[in-house]
Amino acid sequence: MKLSNITISRSAVALVTAVFACAACTDDWDEHYDAAVSDSGTLWQAISSQDNLTNFTRVIQACGYDKTLNGSQTFSVFAPVDADFTSEQADELISSFNEQERNGVKDEDNTVVRQFVQNHISLYSHPVSSLTNDSISMMNGKYKVLTQSMLGDSKLSSANHLYSNGVLFTLDKQVEYFPNVYEYLGLDGDVDSVYNFLNQYSVYKFDPDKSVAGGIEDGLIVYLDSVTVLNNAIFNKYGLINNEDSSYLFLAPTNDEWNRMVAEYEPWFNYDNTVNKRDSIQFANSRLSVISGSFFSRTTNPDEAIRDSAVSTSALSWQMRHYREIDDAYGTYYKPYEAGGVFDGTEAVECSNGQVLKASRYNVQPTQNFLQTIKVEAESILTQDSIAYAEDPLTVCDVATDNPFFGKISGNSFVEIVPENTSVNPIVMFGIPDVLSNVPYDVYVVTAPVIASDTLAAADKRLPIRIQVKLGYNDQNGKNTLKQISGYFESTPDVVDTILVAKKFQFPTCSYGLSDHQVQIQLLSRVTSGNLTKWTRTMRIDCFILKPRYEATEEAAKNLSNN
Template sequence: MKKAIIKCVWAVLLPLVTSCSDEWDEHYGQGNPMASDESLWQALKERPELSNFVRLVENVGYEYYFEGDRMFTLFAPTNDYLTADAVDSLTEVYNTQKNNRVKNNDNTVVKQVLQNHMAMYNYTAIPSGDSVQMMMLNGKYSYLADGAVNGVKCLTSNELYRNGVLFTVDGRLPYFANVSEYFSTDADLDSIASFFSRYNVYEFDPSRSVPGEIVDGKTVYLDSVMNLKNVMFDELGYINREDSAYWMVVPTDRQWRSLYEEYKAYFNYDNTTAKRDSMENVMTHKAIIQGTIFNMNIQPSLNDSVISTNYNESNYRYYKCLRPFDQGGVFAEARNVTCSNGKVFIADDWVIDKRTTFFQEIKIEAENAYYRDSVAKCKEPVITCAVPAGNPLYGQVSGNAFVQVEPRNTAVTPLIRYTIPSVLSNIGYDIYAVFAPAIAADTLATDTLPLKVKFSLKYNDQDGKQVNDIKMKNPISGTYSYETVPNVVDTILVASDYKIPTCSYGLSEPQVRLTVESDRSTSKYTRILRLDCIIFKPHENDNNDSNE
């Protein structure tokens, strides 16, 4: 079992390290007479068997790392394992990327070769043979144990110099891409690599940078190390972190293009939406990605189901994949690649159902004032009624509460209007309104008449104008009125497979509004609205024509 990190460091860092034994501290600590006064760079240049490595360091201008005062542990491959031809080839790659303005820390020669052989601070092979975990300069983790580092044999070990420790090794240390890095290495994943790269930003990391002289009171850095930040990692999962364990299902370029063409119709924003085209593009791509990343440290039962990083217990029906390894499961058919912090599952046949991710039911609790747009012809404020625990209808009313809207006088019928958030465009919705009876709040209530009600809908057209209230036609009776069943919690189908042409998904300003109005025509009906909730549910067959 891998042990905790053991850092035996000199100078100021030495008192911070508590895991080394006192004997080990004394042997390798500050002022150890065995430590040479030479720098690592001087030692490298004096070793003929490391001349190729020295030439590579010089070709990329990296000498200052090994001749300064900062402490490093270096694993240098000898000439038998880093040939002159290999140095020429690596130098050509470095110069090509540099001429193409690739940042130094993204240059593959720097990141995957030089930084992959350097660890910050001083590490030494422990006589007991226990494993020592090291973070390399590129952020990767390596393990020093049994005379080898990541399986590459150490030819010489624990050579102490003024600013670090030198090992020589019989090969180049393997570089393992993490999940986010892997995209750019696979020709089938150019689309997803391009998507994530749009959001890359870099932040200066002074703790890993190499300081030079102080000019005008400010430190001039010989090498500025930049840490990658990406807003999509914040939203979806830190697939770039080496100390994580993520599995991600990714579409090939062919599948990416197919999904984009299918999904973009659901994100048709009206023409007045700020940065409309960008909004459509981003939301469509996020719809593809959401639900594809799984933090393997928090899976309750891997064979039964996996939950993605977008999963929310309060909305448990979404972002959860059942039987992931069974035929048709999310991991079953995909080609998988092991990365330094998890796995990438490459899928040309997409099995993540949109109905388990962004194709979601929208449910508005009527008692939630946040979604209440307006009321009219009613007593104000409207009343929220609770369903007591002992009531026979307890548990049948959503949230065990409903809103009660009473008419202002005997001559009017009250109405209430709600905003409906995050509506997708061109998707058929089945629209429901759920009503509670008076006895849900009071079993002795005398208002036991049915309710006659009508509905109307407003939304933005393509030009951004709110259409006039569209009267909803009862899909069962064909009329413009609906009737509840008395003394039960009654769910009314307001419209079936109704498509709205513009999208409001992700917008702060509401665009879709549903009005509920009492429509009493005789004394056989109550005029009081007792509304439990409103539901917009994706139609089972969203390809059907609608709004008929």
């Protein structure tokens, strides 16, 4: 019992000590936070009643934020006083807001709302003290450093005026608006063509986590304040250049360069008339091709690395390129700041989440980015469109690791096309995806020797092949056409032979991004019964390669020569 009393006494001492400690902390807290508390009235009532905030009041009311600041949600408001925010400045902002409203600009995109109103309001209450040195997020997502006397580079004229729904500060000048990469593109008239394209894919989606929930009516949550956030499909794929928490470098062609490249690339995306929304797809792909290699995350491109090589977000990793046997490092640009490099001659503009590099000469060539070599594996069943006079399914032959041809044949496997009987020549059609229109392609058929899978094959099995080749494609009206390439093509025995079957061949329509193969390559064995000792009717095919032959337009070539 006595022991129990001692224990209680010690607990009581600890409790009393804690109470006095808390009281001391409260005294210190009160010294740090010199707050003028108002038990009645909202932020809006306080702002609209102050004689030195009349200009700020007019802008807030014109933009509809009087209702926001009169509600139950908590805010910190930083209001510039009339002496430093004039009536003329307020009139200009109100006029701009109304003009954008008349033109159908949504509040989320209205520059007055984003750059002024939301730039002076922060969610939640942020009273300051002598200890304050915080980074707070404004309603537009911008981060500002808040101290006892400053918000960013604006001086606090008064602080810590508490009201029922937040705290009010006054400032000696407007809070500087620092655009992010995406916003800057829309503000600079030299590069706003890029912004206008990107902005077409921007939508605002309701975010329940950031919204203020009220009661429940008819089983559904009623929100007192609904918050929407920007969502853009291009940003989601290539880089969140609108996100204040990210850091990006964006290579932006000036409007003249943008127009030049769009005019050059549009014919490459000429879809046939049967393709659904062909005009919209052509519009989108020709413009996306300009900038798909322009996004650079600073997380993967730190200062010490980016001067050696700039890796865009569209680039494949080295591991993926090795796995897919892609030799070209598309989307990776070496020595970008040196003469002729992709960043050479650009003008750097600092933004809140990175940099915009304005390029009056856009040095990224199509063959460094989207104009890529196409390789199709013959053994893939997905590419085998039709089989005639041959054993079906086709035989897939693997190259053993101890075979001399291991590593020399794409994917270390090839397809063997065997005649269904001894009196016929097989015919096989393969589909080729993602072909651009009006681009000169060199077309190759890569053959494999039988000894790549059977080192003991007899001499009659090791004979070369003799084939004809036809290329299939859709005309403008969607009708499939087979064009025979003149001449016969023979392979070289006992080697992996890359045979050029068509030089600078141009397809009239584009199949880029389509699910069906509108382009085909047909192989026809052409061996008569009298020549079976010279050639074999069994075709062994490794892959097909379409290599674009890009020649810069006269204007582009002139730009390059000036570098």
